[in-house]
Amino acid sequence: xxxAPDWTPxxxxxxxxxxxxxxxxxxxxxxxxxxWRRLADDTWLGHWSDHIVRLRLTPAxxxxxxxPPASAARTAAALPVYLLGxxxxxxxxxxxxxxxxxxxxxxxxFPGLTILRQPFGETLLGFLCSATKQxxxxxxxxxxxxxxxxxxxxxxxxHLISDKLSLPIGSKPDIFTENRLPTWTELAAVPESDLRACxxxxxxxxxxxxxxxxxxxxxxxxxxxxxxxxxxxARLMTLPGVGEKVADCVLLFGAGKLEAFPVxxxxxxxxxxxYGLDDWxxxxxxxFGRTHFGPHAGLAQQYLFAYERAQAKE
DNA sequence: GCACAGGTAGATT
DNA sequence: AATCTACCTGTG
Numbered sequence: 001x002x003x004a005p006d007w008t009p010x011x012x013x014x015x016x017x018x019x020x021x022x023x024x025x026x027x028x029x030x031x032x033x034x035x036w037r038r039l040a041d042d043t044w045l046g047h048w049s050d051h052i053v054r055l056r057l058t059p060a061x062x063x064x065x066x067x068p069p070a071s072a073a074r075t076a077a078a079l080p081v082y083l084l085g086x087x088x089x090x091x092x093x094x095x096x097x098x099x100x101x102x103x104x105x106x107x108x109x110f111p112g113l114t115i116l117r118q119p120f121g122e123t124l125l126g127f128l129c130s131a132t133k134q135x136x137x138x139x140x141x142x143x144x145x146x147x148x149x150x151x152x153x154x155x156x157x158x159h160l161i162s163d164k165l166s167l168p169i170g171s172k173p174d175i176f177t178e179n180r181l182p183t184w185t186e187l188a189a190v191p192e193s194d195l196r197a198c199x200x201x202x203x204x205x206x207x208x209x210x211x212x213x214x215x216x217x218x219x220x221x222x223x224x225x226x227x228x229x230x231x232x233x234a235r236l237m238t239l240p241g242v243g244e245k246v247a248d249c250v251l252l253f254g255a256g257k258l259e260a261f262p263v264x265x266x267x268x269x270x271x272x273x274x275y276g277l278d279d280w281x282x283x284x285x286x287x288f289g290r291t292h293f294g295p296h297a298g299l300a301q302q303y304l305f306a307y308e309r310a311q312a313k314e
Numbered sequence: 315g316c317a318c319a320g321g322t323a324g325a326t327t
Numbered sequence: 328a329a330t331c332t333a334c335c336t337g338t339g
Contacts, residue, residue, distance in 0.1 A: 031320060131321040137337060138320080201335025206322085243322050264320040281329085305320080 005156045008072045010056060010064040015084055017112035018061035026306045027083075028055070032116045032253045034126045034139045037176065045161060047146075048082055049119050050180050051075045052157065068157035085117030086256050091296045102274045103293075106303035113306060115299055116253055120225040121184050123254025124236070127246045128206050137199075144198040147177035149190060188215035206241025213239065229257045244282065252298040261289040261297040270308040 019027070028036040028044050036046040043056040043066075053075055054066045063083075067075040097104040129141045158178040182190070188211040195204035214221055224235040229251060236247040248262035263282040271277040271285050280288070293300035 127320085132319050132334090133321095133336085134319050134338080140337085196335080199336065201337095202322090202333085203335080205334095241322065245321060249320080262320080266320065309320095 005069060006160065007054060007066040007157065008069055010054075010066045013063045013065050013079065013083065015080065015087075016063035017087065017089075017114075019057060019063055019112045020061060020110075021057055022310075023110045023112050024055065024057055024063070026110055026113055027116070029135075030302075030306055030309070031135050032302070033118060034129075034135070034142045035122075035181075037139075039161070047178070047180065048122060049078070051078055051082075052153075052155070052178060053079060068155050070155060070157075081117055083116065084114065086258060086299075087114040091258065091299060095293060095296060095300050100292075103300060103303065106300075106307040109310065110303060110306050113303060115256070115258060115302060117256050118254045120250070120254045121221055122181050123250045124210075124221075124239075124242075125181060125184075125187075125207070127249045127253075128210060128241050129200060129203050130246065130249070131203060131241070141199055141203075142181065143177055145195075146179040146181050148194075148198060149182040149186065150179045153178040153180070184211050184214040184221065187211035203241065206239075209240045210242070225255050229259050232257065233260070244286070248286075248298070252301075258296045258298045259290065261286050261293070261301050263289070264305075266305050266308050267301060270304045273308075274304075 024044065025038070028046055029038070033046070033048070035048060036044050039045050039054070043054045045052070045054050047053075051071065051074070052068055056064050056066075058064060065075075065079055092107060095103060095107070097107050125145070126138065126142055129138050133141070155178070161178065187195075187207060190208070190211070192204050192208040195207055198204075200207065220235075224232050226232075227235060232251055232255065233247045236242050236250060237244070242250075245262050245264055248260040251257040252260040252262060263286045267289075268280075268282065268285060271280065271288070275288075277285060277288060289301065290297050
């Protein structure tokens with residue numbers, strides 16, 4: 001018998017900002033990504049592409065990571081891009097916090113918060129699921145897609161993952177999985193009824209039709225990711241189920257387009273309450289956001305979003 | 315039981 | 328062009 005495999009030792013992530021626990025939680029589980037969960041040992045377990053990684057903070061706030069030995073070398077190269085690909089202290093400093101007291105409050109509440117650089121296709125899938133759903137429910141839908149539509153992850157590390165604290169209601173034992181997400185090519189072969197069985201509801205048709213379109217247009221997704229923001233957004237919005245908000249989320253969280261300014265219910269509330277923009281339409285708020293916050297408006301949006309949700313919990 | 319949830323698309327005014 | 332509504336399903 002070989003010894004049981006174990007995680008690689010935790011090592012620091014070079015270049016990471018010092019983070020408070022709640023900022024790390026907001027970074028990976030604040031609605032940018034839907035594939036992270038807090039384990040019983042107070043580490044964060046996350047998945048993207050075919051990566052699995054655990055994160056933790058030292059008492060001093062230094063970010064450390066660990067991965068399955070078999071994939072650790074690949075993940076060592078990919079993690080800085082995924083987590084910090086959009087992180088530059090200068091871009092936060094360039095926001096108009098000096099003249100905007102509320103923005104200054106939001107920045108001070110979550111120092112080090114940044115925008116993830118996630119795989120484009122996975123981000124599109126996640127936000128196609130997001131319409132009128134709570135984050136926890138989006139995570140359930142995404143997990144079901146991974147659990148049912150891709151092969152069981154053969155990495156022996158999966159048997160070592162214990163997450164009793166985060167296990168939800170017993171009726172859905174397959175909610176948490178270490179499988180990768182299906183690719184759009186794979187999704188194109190899945191009947192819409194199978195997608196509906198993953199609790200997607202009316203979103204199943206969006207995903208099915210989007211998958212068929214992408215399968216019929218090789219290179220379309222990659223070209224969209226590479227295009228400048230206005231063109232990329234227009235392209236995404238031709239997909240069924242992708243409107244202004246979803247397109248902006250995909251481009252912000254999955255393509256590093258920091259000028260994207262998603263306007264959701266939280267931002268509508270925040271702009272009404274903090275900036276007096278009562279009864280403004282989402283399009284008007286988006287225009288205000290872009291002009292007021294500047295070329296990194298999406299970064300400001302994430303701070304406003306995090307702050308408003310934190311306030312609501314209190 | 316029923317409103318609501320990180321919206322979008324199509325119909326109606 | 329602005330406003331209204333249906334769309335699935337889980338949660339409180």
